[in-house]
């Protein structure tokens with residue numbers, strides 16, 4: 461279960477962040493999910509709802525998922541193109557010397573959180589990219 465693994469990792473990351481930054485409650489978490497990451501967004505949110513109740517700071521959190529479009533770069537003609545439409549073969553020159561630039565990631569874009577110091581404050585936190 462791919463999604464459950466990521467959810468576990470996400471919860472752990474947020475738990476650590478909460479401890480580090482004295483966060484008492486996490487609200488909305490915005491995740492950017494790559495178009496070809498293989499993550500099923502509906503299922504992912506279900507996993508989260510199942511998981512979050514076991515973490516005090518995450519109990520009232522909601523997940524918002526944004527899709528990041530997949531882009532592939534062609535090494536032969538140095539152009540970018542839409543991965544989903546054309547796959548591994550460059551539509552400009554037909555080369556197979558291509559690689560994915562974006563589209564396989566799962567990134568925490570934004571977290572709304574209450575801290576001990578400022579219970580109404582909003583925090584924008586960026587963490588490392590998750591794989």
Ligand SMILES: [Zn+2]
Nearest residue numbers: 534537550553
């Ligand atoms: Zn090309």
